[in-house]
């Protein structure tokens with residue numbers, strides 16, 4: 381499952397960060413790969429029920445995006461990907477909403493964690 | 508299979524396990540404490556960062572209940588348990604709460620005055636204090652908002668130690684278990700094995716015989732262990748303790764009543780800079796609506812603020828560039844929902860089902876509406892909606908009817924306070940352990956952690972856990988020594 385899921389995570393992170401940063405594309409942007417790698421790591425360290433579920437749903441999301449944009453999610457342009465994410469975000473199905481929430485919230489948190497560490501390694505209160 | 512033997516086995520080294528092993532070792536017992544996580548010093552990572560989550564949180568901090576509203580919960584997995592990652596806010600619960608526990612759960616020898624004496628001892632032994640250098644700008648702002656509204660609020664004491672530096676500044680250190688009880692416990696003779704996870708306990712009738720465990724070495728190798736003991740103290744926390752017991756076939760009333768303090772956060776913007784991470788977590792809380800509702804300020808570094816601003820925030824990037832003007836705030840409620848902890852075949856992690864009751868959702872809605880009132884009274888110009896599709900608000904009246912209209916399908920609820928999965932007392936219909944933590948159904952097994960709190964303490968729980976465990980273990984020592 382791992383090699384198949386990573387490209388989907390990469391495009392999910394790309395989509396989320398484009399929306400987050402108000403950009404059309406992220407070439408040259410720092411920490412995008414690091415963010416995707418960390419989300420992958422997080423998925424692998426979740427409790428099995430959620431981790432496996434989330435990996436499965438990530439693949440299903442990629443495949444079912446064909447119905448909306450004629451191609452898997454990871455092969456669509458940014459506008460198409462954003463439409464797919466938005467549809468799941470507004471879905472009546474809780475699992476779909478949890479899925480988008482995970483990528484949006486964790487993607488944002490992880491990205492800004494890297495930015496903060498690089499740009500402002502100012503003291504948090506020690507301990 | 509490798510073997511370890513001891514008189515007393517303590518499973519888990521959080522506040523419950525650390526207190527248990529310290530008192531028992533100091534009383535002369537031969538104690539082995541096993542901890543699934545590793546030993547990291549309290550300042551080995553910065554608080555509330557990704558690095559800390561990966562190092563000290565169970566599952567990197569991504570664990571959730573299943574229910575009408577899924578609640579993300581955090582557990583520590585390291586020597587010292589969640590005391591190593593928490594804000595160390597310290598409270599005594601209300602005397603009425605303790606009195607209700609005594610009456611409703613039929614807890615023997617549970618006099619409020621005796622318990623208050625125990626609280627005082629804990630405060631002295633671990634060290635609780637307010638900030639000698641005064642409150643942070645965010646706390647001062649929060650206090651100002653509460654004062655404008657005429658609400659009772661105060662700076663909360665913490666398990667924290669401050670000392671002056673030669674340059675005249677302040678050095679501060681969290682009084683977590685690795686800074687306090689763990690060194691004391693080790694000095695008194697406790698043997699500590701880290702990277703050891705207890706899977707199940709083997710019984711003969713009512714008597715626990717040995718624990719089956721697995722050691723993971725630093726380089727990832729696994730080794731099966733059999734740990735023999737005469738007496739067993741399970742202190743693995745409110746979720747893991749019932750998991751270990753259920754896996755071991757002890758099921759009656761175990762993990763059926765897990766309770767929590769559900770919490771929702773939002774971010775707000777102020778005209779003046781008020782956020783400075785060097786101050787750490789702002790420690791001011793509104794007391795006016797306790798124990799049902801607690802309002803407070805949260806850690807507000809950029810990643811946390813960014814996470815609590817949804818996609819509808821206009822010009823989010825520009826706003827984040829002015830992060831010193833942004834802060835995160837929370838509402839936590841004393842939830843009444845009772846969850847169930849169940850092992851799953853094959854999987855290591857349990858299934859935790861938990862309902863957030865309509866009355867708890869109402870309280871969360873009421874809390875959010877009051878919190879917005881407070882931050883606007885403190886001068887906020889914008890409150891960023893915690894709802895997935897919620898617009899930024901600029902006046903508190905926008906949330907006046909939230910108690911009735913909270914969109915439960917759009918909220919992110921989390922918790923850091925879990926307890927009551929094995930309530931203590933003599934009422935056999937409700938209590939799995941007796942008035943001092945012994946499992947009713949077994950002769951040599953005691954539970955000493957957050958699980959034994961009968962219900963929500965309505966305040967940050969660590970002080971109450973330490974106090975109850977201290978009381979219970981002292982009774983054990985009195986009964987088992989000459």
Ligand SMILES: Cc1cc2nc3c(=O)[nH]c(=O)nc-3n(C[C@H](O)[C@H](O)[C@H](O)COP(=O)(O)OP(=O)(O)OC[C@H]3O[C@@H](n4cnc5c(N)ncnc54)[C@H](O)[C@@H]3O)c2cc1C
Pocket residue numbers: 518519520521522523524541542543544581582583584585586587588589590592593594595596597598703704705706742743744745747748751923924925955956957958966967968969970972
């Ligand atoms: C982020 C955060 C902030 C918090 N802030 C505050 C606060 O400001 N004030 C406050 O009062 N409370 C706070 N709390 C809550 C408080 O930290 C907990 O209530 C308290 O630590 C619970 O103590 P415990 O001994 O029951 O369990 P834990 O602290 O959870 O310790 C249990 C230990 O047992 C180990 N363990 C579990 N299963 C096994 C096993 N099978 N084998 C071996 N070892 C095992 C775990 O790894 C863990 O180290 C906070 C909690 C968190 C997560």
